[in-house]
Amino acid sequence: MxxxxxxxxxxxxxxxxxxxxxxxxxxxxxxxxxxxxxxxxxxxxxxxSKFFQPKRYFWFIIYLIIFLWECLKANFDVAYRVLHPAMPIRPGIVKVKLNLRSVTARMMLANSITMTPGTLSVDLKDDILYVHWIYVSTTDPEIYGLKVAGRFEKYIKRIFD
Amino acid sequence: MQNTWEGKNSMNEIIFKILLIIGILFNLFGCIGLVRLPDVYNRLQSATKCVTLGTCSILLSLLFHFGFTEIGIKAIVAIPLLFFGATVAAHALVKGSYLFGVKLGDQSVIDEYKDEAEKSSEDKKKMNKK
Missing domain, CATH: 1.10.30 (DNA Binding (I), subunit A)
Known part of the structure; x- marks a missing residue:
């Protein structure tokens, strides 16, 4: 099949x-x-059989719109940091725990994180994703887990999981 | 090939030009970032985000210029390929350079990947000995 x-x-x-x-x-x-x-x-x-469930396509379109918006924001964010004379960056690698089970969903989430503002996925070990972040605003693990992955996780869960 | 979109429909021409200029500008920003930012990881950030969106924007502008003809459809098909290619390549480059031993820049605040990277490089050494 x-x-x-x-x-x-x-x-x-x-x-x-x-x-x-x-x-x-x-x-x-x-x-x-x-x-x-x-x-x-x-x-x-x-x-x-996931291919034949129309509900997933519906969520995929909504996800695509949100993703495009985030992608545009990401670009203006990077352009601002690059062109600013003082270069406001605070880079670092942080650990994010994922709630997704299927491999495809994790792959899509890692790809989405790479395209969103200031984040770049480095490595995926089981359900922990290591993310390089250009501006680490907090050092509290729960808050930055939400900030990095929370935007897309619920949509990707509905589409691929 | 008769192209009904070109010339007659000036709205599409305007959108084509705007998207083309946006694409070129973002490619330029990406390249400036590549020069200005301090280390490999930050440089890859600007290289993946800005350059991918810039190139996607140029490809999308081709759709508006040529309409739904052979070239326009090809440009649209190229966008997801470029997207997956850029993200997976960035991931591979970052992971590879970290495991190779490239240090994070001086401004870095936090590094939670260190232990995991040491563990996996030790595993690799064991594999090589076997």
Missing amino acids: RYLVLFILCMIIWILLTFSLELNNIIVGAVVSVLTSVIFGRYFIKNT
Whole structure:
């Protein structure tokens, strides 16, 4: 089942990238997609029934809007710190505990954290995420856990977990 | 190829130009950060965030210029690939440079990764001996 889902995803991306519906193009795409799904299928998401729940797509769209807003804020934040003559930075690496169970959800959260203001995920050990933070405002673990991961955790839990 | 969007629809041209300028500006900020910030970790922050958004903005502006044609769709497909590529590459670079022994800058306040990094490097040494 997961091989089939991965094959269909590869095929969609191939058709979008080449943007032609000729027969020989589709045959090449199918061969490449079969190879990809045979080699990488075992690393793919285990529970493929998640793909067929419309609720998850709905939350994904809401998450995307919030994420884009945070991403824009992140960019203005970094631009401000870079252009400010005194460079207001207080960097450090902090530990954040995650409440997510599935591997995909953790991966998405780590990627989202990398794109949000001032944070960059360094390493993921079981359910502890190490985050490099450009401006460490507090040294209280509970508060910065909320500040770093709290914004996205509930949405990602609904989408991927 | 007949392009109905180009020239006739000036609104799209304006959005195209604004997005293009924003993208170039953010790429510039990212590069200034790359020069000004003190250590590897802070530099990667500016390199991933600003440069990714700048390039995504340039790609999005292509969609407005060409409409939903071959080039526009390709630009849209490139955005998620670029996003995942940039984040995963930043993660790999940061982890690799920490385990290699690059120190955090002088201004750093807190470092909670130290113990974990020492543990994993000791594990690696044991693996090599075996």
